[in-house]
Amino acid sequence: MSSMDLVKTAAAMVAEGKGILAIDESTGTCQKRFDSIGVECTEENRRAYRDMLLTTPGLGDHISGAILFDETLRQATADGTPFTKVMTDAGILPGIKVDKGAHPLAGAAPGEKVTEGLDGLRARLEEYAELGAKFAKWRAVITIGENMPTPGCIDANAHALARYAALCQEVGLVPMVEPEVIMDGEHDLDECYEVTEATLRSLFSELYEQNVLLEGTILKASMVISGTKASNRAGVDEVARATLQCLLNAVPAAVAGVVFLSGGQSDEEATAHLDAMNKLGEFPWPLTFSYGRALQAPALATWGENPAANVAAAQAKLAHRARMNGLAAKGEYDAGLEAA
Template sequence: MNQQQFDKIKNGEGFIAALDQSGGSTPKALAAYGVPEDSYSGEDEMFKLVHDMRTRIITSPAFSSDKILGAILFEQTMDRQIEGKYTGDYLSEIGVVPFLKVDKGLADKENGVQLMKPIHDLDDTLRRANERHIFGTKMRSVVHEPNEEGIKAVVDQQFEIGKRIIEAGLVPIIEPEVDIDSSDKVKCEDMLKEEILKHLNELSEDQNVMLKLTIPTKANLYKELIDHPRVVRVVALSGGYSRDEANEKLKENDGLIASFSRALASDLNAKQSDDEFNDKLQSAVDSIHDASVNKK
């Protein structure tokens, strides 16, 4: 593990950019960027276009390590290059810590939750992540209902895989997202917090994790997690909220920083001039950084 990167993620002022849209969500991400599905054919062309989009974001002067601590990448992004360097190396050179999405998507809903699909090639992925100088990983599950059995299964699965990631020398971002449209979001979050705490308290001193959580309805609900000695950082997903709404909710939570995807890139368009693109991205970066650092 790179200690300098560890210290930046743990103590730095800023946020983490989520640039990890994968196979199923890539067409939506491109469409939002002004590239409709009928303008390309096949996965190869689709993934080249989304890499071009990510390259434009990452090489923009607005994408600065002064305000962005890290970036989460999709596996194909990790294996592609920016200006002749693998994406992780390029990010590290500009002072942004690289993470990799390692999950394979969500299983069908059961007991009010969606577990992760099996990650059959995890060991190989982690080996390649180390070769590509990746610092940490991210994996996502979803909680829809306050079902005790389901929430326990989600957290059990996340920490079981998280420990394998730690053994590989990487820092896992554990992401049990609570659906913002849940019928009882508050109860889901209360139950999720208690289940996460149980697992955190069982970790040894050399086992450290990050958490990526939906911004809680009750402000500062996750303060105990943020302050836990085994937690490097707690970051928040935008979860379908608009950027303005996500920023306002984020400001109410001390120590919680952003890890936004759609909320970061929502104003960007392939047809924008470089100046317009950079201005829009700078505005988004500034507002998300402000919400992550300046609390009410």
């Protein structure tokens, strides 16, 4: 794939009023989600659940792409149609999670992690491209705590993200780089801002060193937000303004787009924050969403009540959340629409 093809794909991922559906949960994470609704986490049940999500009528109206897990990229609908074909026919780009998860960082403070998976990545990416993937995702984990994060932890994760991104572009996949600043903790808005800015500055320095084409790269960013256990948590407008200021200070204008992770926010909270940012004006990059739980949660709960009978009802829940976030990506969301 040429540089222009990478740019074209990246632009399609952040098309106006559209965002990314993240359904790349590992088997272990999927087990926890299914346990919460009383559904056995078998391969067939995971396939049926992703089938329900990906065949939602009109999903492509507000979803430009979906991040899949390795297992899902290889699966098909009940009638044998590969998920990649279902997605492509609906105008949804197939994506793939390629990292091997966050593990303890040697020599670092307890609790600091680095994401692994660079070994053998080139061959895996080549296979994923052959299977129909158009973009990939790699997630780093940055934790705020006592004496954390250290510069060493931030830089180690930024370097891994940059090497991954360069390998993606080598085989024609758009890299989605995700340096997630974890929301858990007692930190306030200012501390989250500080850590997020330092993380982004390190990331883009490393991307530059690895000759990554920014116009063919998507940033999956955390919002600058108070920790879940913080007292006097910042409101929606404060989060929106702090997040935008941080991005403007640290993210080059050449980046193709910014998609936000929900990171433990409630469904409507994540939508409201995205909308508030887009209501603030024009920015160098499109600002949209790449939500997992904040898109899936209502559909998962409804499907889990009766997986065989509740497919259409669960799909309606997903379609609604996709539409709400599509409006938020244009600054046109209104909480009153939730009851409509």
